[in-house]
Amino acid sequence: MKPLLEVEDLRVRFHLRTGTIEAVRGVSFQLGRERLGIVGESGSGKSQTGRAILGLTPPPGEVTAKRLAFDGIDLQTASKRTLREMRGGRISMVMQDPKYSLNPVMTIGEQIIEAYQAHAKTGRAEARDKALAMLEAVKMRDPQRVFSLYPHEVSGGMGQRAMIAMMLVTDPDLLIADEPTSALDVTVSMEVLRILDELVSERGMGLIFISHDLKLVSSFCDRVLVMYAGRVVEELEAKNLREAKHPYTQGLMRCLPTLANDVHPLPTLNRDPSWAL
Amino acid sequence: MIMLDIQNLNVVFGTGRLRVDAVKDVSFTVKRGEAYGLVGESGSGKSTVLRAICGLAPITGGRVLVDGRQVTTPRDKTFYRTVQMVFQDPYASLHPRHTVDRTLSEPLAIHGEKDAEARILQALKEVGLGPSFRFRYPHQLSGGQRQRIAIARALILRPKVLLLDEPTSALDASVQAEILNLLDDLRRKMELTYILVSHDLAVVAHLCERLLVMRHGEAVEETTAEALRSGKASNEYTQSLIQASQGFTRKPSQATAIAG
Amino acid sequence: MANGGGGHDALRFYLTKTAQFVFVLATTLLGLVAVTFFIGRIVPIDPVLAIVGDRAPPAVYARVRQELGLDLPLIQQFWIYLRKAVTGDFGNSVLTTNPVMTDIANTFPATFELATLGTLIGTLIGIPLGVLAAVKRGSLIDQFVRFIGLAGYSIPIFWLGLMSLLLFYAKLGWVPGPGRIDVTYSYLYTPVTNIVLLDTAMQGQWDAFWDAVSHIILPACLLGYFSLAYISRMTRSFMLNELAQEYVIAARVKGLSEMRVIWRHALRNAAVPLVTVIALSYANLLEGSVLTETVFAWPGLGQYITNSLQNADMNAVLGGTLVIGTVFVLLNLVSDLLYRLLDPRTR
Amino acid sequence: ATPPDTLVHAWQIDDIISLDPAEIFEFSSSEIAGNTYERLINYDIKDVSKIYGEVAESWTVSDDGKTYTFKIRQNKKFASGNPLTAEDVVFSLQRAVILDKSPAFILGQFGFDKNNVKDKIKQTGPYEFTMETDKAYAPTFVLYCLTSTVASIVDKKLTMQNEKDGDLGYNWLKTHYAGSGPFSIRDWKANEVVVLERNPNYEKKAPLARVIYRHIKETATQRLLLEKGDVDIARNLNPEEIAAVSKNPDIKVDSAPKGTVWYLGLNQKNPNLAKPEVRKALKYLVDYAAIADTIMKYKGEVHQAFLPKGYLGAINDNPYKLDVAKAKDLLAQAGLKDGFSVTMDTTSRPETTGIAQAIQSTFAQAGVKLELIPGDNKQTLTKYRARQHDIYIGEWGSDYQDPNSNADTFAANDDNSDNAKAKPLAWRNAWDPGPLTAKTRAAVMERDAEKRAQMYEELQKAVLDDGPFVIFLQKIEVAAERKNVDGFVMGPSFDTNSVAQAKKN
Amino acid sequence: MAGAPPLPQPSGLRAWLLSAEPNSRWQARLGRGYLGWRSFTKNPLAVLGLGIVVLLLFVALFADFIAPYSPVIGGDLRTQRLLPPSETFWLGTDDQARDIFSRIIYGSRITLFVIVLVSIIATPIGLLVGTVSGYLGGWVDTVLMRITDIFLAFPRLVLALAFVAALGPGIENAVIAIAITSWPPYARIARAETLMIRNSDFIAAVKLQGASTPRIIFGHVVPLCISSLIVRVTLDMAGIILTAAGLGFLGLGAQPPSPEWGAMVATGRNYLIDQWWVAAMPGLAIFVVSLGFNLLGDGLRDVLDPKAAK
Numbered sequence A: 001m002k003p004l005l006e007v008e009d010l011r012v013r014f015h016l017r018t019g020t021i022e023a024v025r026g027v028s029f030q031l032g033r034e035r036l037g038i039v040g041e042s043g044s045g046k047s048q049t050g051r052a053i054l055g056l057t058p059p060p061g062e063v064t065a066k067r068l069a070f071d072g073i074d075l076q077t078a079s080k081r082t083l084r085e086m087r088g089g090r091i092s093m094v095m096q097d098p099k100y101s102l103n104p105v106m107t108i109g110e111q112i113i114e115a116y117q118a119h120a121k122t123g124r125a126e127a128r129d130k131a132l133a134m135l136e137a138v139k140m141r142d143p144q145r146v147f148s149l150y151p152h153e154v155s156g157g158m159g160q161r162a163m164i165a166m167m168l169v170t171d172p173d174l175l176i177a178d179e180p181t182s183a184l185d186v187t188v189s190m191e192v193l194r195i196l197d198e199l200v201s202e203r204g205m206g207l208i209f210i211s212h213d214l215k216l217v218s219s220f221c222d223r224v225l226v227m228y229a230g231r232v233v234e235e236l237e238a239k240n241l242r243e244a245k246h247p248y249t250q251g252l253m254r255c256l257p258t259l260a261n262d263v264h265p266l267p268t269l270n271r272d273p274s275w276a277l
Numbered sequence B: 001m002i003m004l005d006i007q008n009l010n011v012v013f014g015t016g017r018l019r020v021d022a023v024k025d026v027s028f029t030v031k032r033g034e035a036y037g038l039v040g041e042s043g044s045g046k047s048t049v050l051r052a053i054c055g056l057a058p059i060t061g062g063r064v065l066v067d068g069r070q071v072t073t074p075r076d077k078t079f080y081r082t083v084q085m086v087f088q089d090p091y092a093s094l095h096p097r098h099t100v101d102r103t104l105s106e107p108l109a110i111h112g113e114k115d116a117e118a119r120i121l122q123a124l125k126e127v128g129l130g131p132s133f134r135f136r137y138p139h140q141l142s143g144g145q146r147q148r149i150a151i152a153r154a155l156i157l158r159p160k161v162l163l164l165d166e167p168t169s170a171l172d173a174s175v176q177a178e179i180l181n182l183l184d185d186l187r188r189k190m191e192l193t194y195i196l197v198s199h200d201l202a203v204v205a206h207l208c209e210r211l212l213v214m215r216h217g218e219a220v221e222e223t224t225a226e227a228l229r230s231g232k233a234s235n236e237y238t239q240s241l242i243q244a245s246q247g248f249t250r251k252p253s254q255a256t257a258i259a260g
Numbered sequence C: 001m002a003n004g005g006g007g008h009d010a011l012r013f014y015l016t017k018t019a020q021f022v023f024v025l026a027t028t029l030l031g032l033v034a035v036t037f038f039i040g041r042i043v044p045i046d047p048v049l050a051i052v053g054d055r056a057p058p059a060v061y062a063r064v065r066q067e068l069g070l071d072l073p074l075i076q077q078f079w080i081y082l083r084k085a086v087t088g089d090f091g092n093s094v095l096t097t098n099p100v101m102t103d104i105a106n107t108f109p110a111t112f113e114l115a116t117l118g119t120l121i122g123t124l125i126g127i128p129l130g131v132l133a134a135v136k137r138g139s140l141i142d143q144f145v146r147f148i149g150l151a152g153y154s155i156p157i158f159w160l161g162l163m164s165l166l167l168f169y170a171k172l173g174w175v176p177g178p179g180r181i182d183v184t185y186s187y188l189y190t191p192v193t194n195i196v197l198l199d200t201a202m203q204g205q206w207d208a209f210w211d212a213v214s215h216i217i218l219p220a221c222l223l224g225y226f227s228l229a230y231i232s233r234m235t236r237s238f239m240l241n242e243l244a245q246e247y248v249i250a251a252r253v254k255g256l257s258e259m260r261v262i263w264r265h266a267l268r269n270a271a272v273p274l275v276t277v278i279a280l281s282y283a284n285l286l287e288g289s290v291l292t293e294t295v296f297a298w299p300g301l302g303q304y305i306t307n308s309l310q311n312a313d314m315n316a317v318l319g320g321t322l323v324i325g326t327v328f329v330l331l332n333l334v335s336d337l338l339y340r341l342l343d344p345r346t347r
Numbered sequence D: 001a002t003p004p005d006t007l008v009h010a011w012q013i014d015d016i017i018s019l020d021p022a023e024i025f026e027f028s029s030s031e032i033a034g035n036t037y038e039r040l041i042n043y044d045i046k047d048v049s050k051i052y053g054e055v056a057e058s059w060t061v062s063d064d065g066k067t068y069t070f071k072i073r074q075n076k077k078f079a080s081g082n083p084l085t086a087e088d089v090v091f092s093l094q095r096a097v098i099l100d101k102s103p104a105f106i107l108g109q110f111g112f113d114k115n116n117v118k119d120k121i122k123q124t125g126p127y128e129f130t131m132e133t134d135k136a137y138a139p140t141f142v143l144y145c146l147t148s149t150v151a152s153i154v155d156k157k158l159t160m161q162n163e164k165d166g167d168l169g170y171n172w173l174k175t176h177y178a179g180s181g182p183f184s185i186r187d188w189k190a191n192e193v194v195v196l197e198r199n200p201n202y203e204k205k206a207p208l209a210r211v212i213y214r215h216i217k218e219t220a221t222q223r224l225l226l227e228k229g230d231v232d233i234a235r236n237l238n239p240e241e242i243a244a245v246s247k248n249p250d251i252k253v254d255s256a257p258k259g260t261v262w263y264l265g266l267n268q269k270n271p272n273l274a275k276p277e278v279r280k281a282l283k284y285l286v287d288y289a290a291i292a293d294t295i296m297k298y299k300g301e302v303h304q305a306f307l308p309k310g311y312l313g314a315i316n317d318n319p320y321k322l323d324v325a326k327a328k329d330l331l332a333q334a335g336l337k338d339g340f341s342v343t344m345d346t347t348s349r350p351e352t353t354g355i356a357q358a359i360q361s362t363f364a365q366a367g368v369k370l371e372l373i374p375g376d377n378k379q380t381l382t383k384y385r386a387r388q389h390d391i392y393i394g395e396w397g398s399d400y401q402d403p404n405s406n407a408d409t410f411a412a413n414d415d416n417s418d419n420a421k422a423k424p425l426a427w428r429n430a431w432d433p434g435p436l437t438a439k440t441r442a443a444v445m446e447r448d449a450e451k452r453a454q455m456y457e458e459l460q461k462a463v464l465d466d467g468p469f470v471i472f473l474q475k476i477e478v479a480a481e482r483k484n485v486d487g488f489v490m491g492p493s494f495d496t497n498s499v500a501q502a503k504k505n
Numbered sequence E: 001m002a003g004a005p006p007l008p009q010p011s012g013l014r015a016w017l018l019s020a021e022p023n024s025r026w027q028a029r030l031g032r033g034y035l036g037w038r039s040f041t042k043n044p045l046a047v048l049g050l051g052i053v054v055l056l057l058f059v060a061l062f063a064d065f066i067a068p069y070s071p072v073i074g075g076d077l078r079t080q081r082l083l084p085p086s087e088t089f090w091l092g093t094d095d096q097a098r099d100i101f102s103r104i105i106y107g108s109r110i111t112l113f114v115i116v117l118v119s120i121i122a123t124p125i126g127l128l129v130g131t132v133s134g135y136l137g138g139w140v141d142t143v144l145m146r147i148t149d150i151f152l153a154f155p156r157l158v159l160a161l162a163f164v165a166a167l168g169p170g171i172e173n174a175v176i177a178i179a180i181t182s183w184p185p186y187a188r189i190a191r192a193e194t195l196m197i198r199n200s201d202f203i204a205a206v207k208l209q210g211a212s213t214p215r216i217i218f219g220h221v222v223p224l225c226i227s228s229l230i231v232r233v234t235l236d237m238a239g240i241i242l243t244a245a246g247l248g249f250l251g252l253g254a255q256p257p258s259p260e261w262g263a264m265v266a267t268g269r270n271y272l273i274d275q276w277w278v279a280a281m282p283g284l285a286i287f288v289v290s291l292g293f294n295l296l297g298d299g300l301r302d303v304l305d306p307k308a309a310k
């Protein structure tokens, strides 16, 4: 089977006044209709990888890759128009914090309709039905009401679900979720994850799940990429996480306190400069 | 020896339409040298309890006794020498225009302490930072380093009680481990009393002996780290928290029924 | 969160809001009156002189002084003034002999007309310019907008006014000369609102209307330019702020066209603080167009107040100041309301 | 362009505060009154000494010199259509005295007041009345006073129809019109426009249907309007602008000297200025000719006596010129070899500041450090009237066409104490003219014109020599007109600037 | 024109400045200033702005040596009046036959005086009112903001004119009048900024150390407001010069013959059409200096303002 997404030697650079920062340094992976997790500490380039795929690297940034293809379409050479149709239509992204990523002055319903109408030539009534259906699909208790609420009027969990509804309303083939639950309560985040999980298994969508929570990624995803300083230092099956080879991955696994065993002091991570090479 | 005694604490914000009962009738006590945890979902009033203790939120009802004495409003200087707090967000809790040096010398200046120089270097050492950090600005520090500075600032007046409001939740796992170890260490060395707020049960269990589970501003149950470990929490809500902290489980569970 | 008793609460909410507004208006106006009044009395200009002139014999002088109540204690004078002011009686202007209110009713519409058109021009051009500058940050257009803005800040308005008259009126003949309307048309309509454009249009005097339009266009463009300088600059900075927000990226993720992202998402949000900026610039034009008015022989409020002030015509100054103060507070209120309307978070 | 039957002036008319002739005392309103009201008598603007009756047909003076009997022309009509009779004339004069507005003293100085005026000015027939003065003044003095605006004839019937609370129609007439002149006032919008319309009842019908005075504050704007032909006459151009427009073939420049002099008032309360040598030295420290030829070109000519050219007895030889050496000498005599510092209150009008700065730099040449204190007109005047200045620079325009107007203020001061009742210029500069006061009083009683002229010459010489006034220019009024304007006549005072026979070709 | 050319730095000093581990507060401060300077100099427009401001300072300081003629004493009225720019009079002469170039040179002193005085009067008032009212809240806030509103609602020119009228004309009083009318916006800005930071954790932290209210306001709140205020004030400079000019235009600013630029433009307005240089030259000076301050302000914003730098 042809992979949904092919990424080879992806690099993201920022040319700043103070010099050039290479945020992503040669990341390669392939993705089928599966759940791929990307973990790594803050600043390791997870988000930039995700954004580069969508072509949304912020201004001073420059993206290069040997190959960056979605469903056989080369994203680097694609026209702006194709890219735009791809975005939201076939590839979507759920972002970390609903508080900032929903437009504060538009109702949730409007925002979902807008996303739908950007890709499907339909009337408003139909778009509205679709949006309501989508809100229902993300287990919103009272879709009618939520539809006409403004982002600040809903809780974080509801907002994140609305965000997911907005991003999935066009039935994309690939969803990139950039820390979709880190702003949420543990209990609420479980619920959101469950919705994502169902969507993947029911629609056969590909999912890239970005997080810094190893425990979560290992329990949620099929495959995990571990990133460090802009590189993938290790790629492994989620269930094999405990057998990670790379000392960084091992260290990360160990330094988490758990309910199960009480270690004092906690092991800490000694960064080896050679990891970043 | 009871260090902190909270009885029927109530905190209300605003009036009329805007009234929020943030904390309702919460009581607990903490012994000297003990570490006590507060857990619960977002908005359950954990931070508000801490803020009420140290005077950043109004005490609408109930009593707060520190070291056997009821607190006054406004708090007096001795109070601040007894109780200090560390905030959740290391990025927001340091003055962006003050160097570490200035941040650390401020409490000394306020309380008219002498040999600031030595004490600042000492405080930096205690939190595992060298003198090279002394003249840096917060933006020149990593999150973990900032949190260490925040802890150093809290400790520089040699308080007896440290209120920790999610001190590690903004940090990476590896950094979190370092901070937790540091806190563990300091407590032992300085015989500190902790109240630790966190939504991460594992973190609370790691550091504290006893903990209080809160929800919607009310105390749900008081339990011990031991009990959590052995999964013996009596309360359903506590159970769901334990459940969630285990990571994602594909089988549908009761977590769905509760959240939202 | 408790949401019970909505209707009653809402009513009370609006009542409090209204009461608050009335309070703000009242205290601001009282403050204005007090400050102006006392300034007026300590200014070393003899108000009697303004009335009787330099040559009047002492007896006349003394009589007028008494008529004006200037021999009473200051506090008493203030009290009398205040009592009358509450009933809308600001006394008579010394210079024009009319009741101050009549004068203001004559001059304010001229200023209003000019400032409104100026703000309209400034807004309609300034916002797109600002947006463009923000979107194309660092580009030529950005530099251009910046230059326009800078020039707007630093060029003396009377200089630009006279130069534009010289060019567009004297040299090119594109616009008619200074004044509100040509003398030939000035008696074709009856002043009702004193807003010439409105009066002529309502009375169907279209020739007069177009003449008035051609008269107002140059000074309005001039004022428009100055408000444009400010508005475009603020728009740029608000837009830069909005464009850096996550929701803009989210909108792009949805596959929206760049046009839609900029104009519908980012600008819609930037519009919230912009409302205040526009209101402020409008207020500034209302009060600060004295020099433009002088150059264009525009009989507006700014000129009226300045002229009165220079002639110690304190009744007129007080009245004018109060009107501007009221307008200011009202504009504040309107921008506040618009703010609420535009930003659902404040509702 | 302006309509052919309409004459449009661009003029700074923000000084108008009233249109009631009993109150009018400002430049622009005087001119408007001059064109819209008639007076009892008037003088020939070409030869001021020729007095003729305007409303009066003839008059006689009694032997004791106190009673004047006037015969009124018949068949005269107001713009309203009401006939003009002696009743109107008597009413107008009485009214001015009773209302007692600023210019009322021009009549009041003959001994009229509220209480006695009804007895002193009496109608004696339908077209005849008498006026009785308290002393036997020089008849020229009395008659000249009757040529001033305050003695304009108002329509009694119309005015009294609009009377309210016994105000003699004052509140109405302030903004309305009740006269018989060549034009009637149709509209006055303060700071904006005054519109005059032809009076159909005037016997020598005006050629123009309408005259409009537009208030244009900026002189540059006035110039642009004139050059474009959107006004016919620009009234306030500055010298450079006049020089520029006079090169324009479509524009001509007309001018007339006015009864106004520019002067410095030296406050005698200042010990330095009180020294006679210093007063004299300062008179040698003004570059009269340069000022008149450059800054004030077209707008003033050198004149140093207090009576303007054209007035009875005016002396026109100007003895002083810039002479720094002599001034230094004089200062040394006064014990001020190194000069001294002194301030000058200056209104912020461009002309005044221009002259002031020129004077400042010539003063400096003899070590007199002059500090200018700018202020707006009313503010500076307030200070001047309180005698708180050192030096004051300003203009003085005579109130009526008789030499007494200026002599009374420059050369007489009955009471030099701080709370004196009358405050002539001599008082304002704290100067006690000594015997000159009595001489001034005598001159006004002198019925022989020749002798009277001589007395004024003496007074002028004395002030010129020792007075605390450095008079340097006589004002000239300039108007730049479109070539096609004809017959706009400028007289020696503002109320004699006439559009009555103006027309456009 | 560039500002003070960056001196060739001995590498030792540079290393010392950039040391990651400064040994004293002084070294740290200097190092930080050096870094700021470096990032500032990367912005050519800002450097241009600084250059203009430095030039202004230089000219003001050495006016006596630069100006070829006296700024106040005119030449011969008959022959040297209103001459166009030439070799003898670089920028021409004015109506009093004075050299415009010399007047502009000397006028820089007054401009500088106005700017400095207004900023040191208005900024502290605005800062104080804004921070106190924002930090304390409650009725103090209500009262102070009412007062601010009153001053804000006042027609600026009326207030300025009134003050000048009350205090007497002259540049000092004009400055005071301008200062009095320009603090309210600063107070607003400072208040808005204060409201944002008053509930932040680092303020809570100092409170918890027992800091007194004045200590918090002056030690912690003010430094944070000051940078955006400085930026705003520099951006306002042009406006201040022009307001001074406006007062001069109405005859209430600097007293003649002082070579205040605004007053010069105002006088020049009488000769605007034919003798354009009389108004244009000082006008150009105002424009250039405003430009300088604006560019500098923009540049400073990048260096000082943490929000804009993000």
Ligand SMILES: Nc1ncnc2c1ncn2[C@@H]1O[C@H](COP(=O)(O)OP(=O)(O)OP(=O)(O)O)[C@@H](O)[C@H]1O
Binding pocket: A014, A016, A021, A022, A023, A040, A041, A042, A043, A044, A045, A046, A047, A048, A049, A058, A060, A212
């Ligand atoms: N606009 C930008 N300009 C310059 N550098 C940037 C920019 N955006 C990101 N970077 C840099 O790119 C690197 C990777 O950033 P990225 O956001 O991908 O990290 P991340 O792994 O998502 O971290 P986090 O867990 O904190 O979100 C970081 O070092 C960051 O400083």
Ligand SMILES: Nc1ncnc2c1ncn2[C@@H]1O[C@H](COP(=O)(O)OP(=O)(O)OP(=O)(O)O)[C@@H](O)[C@H]1O
Binding pocket: B013, B014, B020, B021, B022, B040, B041, B042, B043, B044, B045, B046, B047, B048, B049, B199
């Ligand atoms: N200053 C305040 N004014 C009004 N309401 C407040 C204020 N501070 C807190 N609250 C409310 O009090 C409740 C409890 O807030 P608190 O911050 O204590 O929760 P928390 O348990 O610390 O949550 P989190 O885990 O998100 O920090 C919330 O509903 C919050 O909205």
Ligand SMILES: [Mg+2]
Binding pocket: A046, A047, A048, A178
């Ligand atoms: Mg990220």
Ligand SMILES: [Mg+2]
Binding pocket: B046, B047, B048, B165
């Ligand atoms: Mg909290």
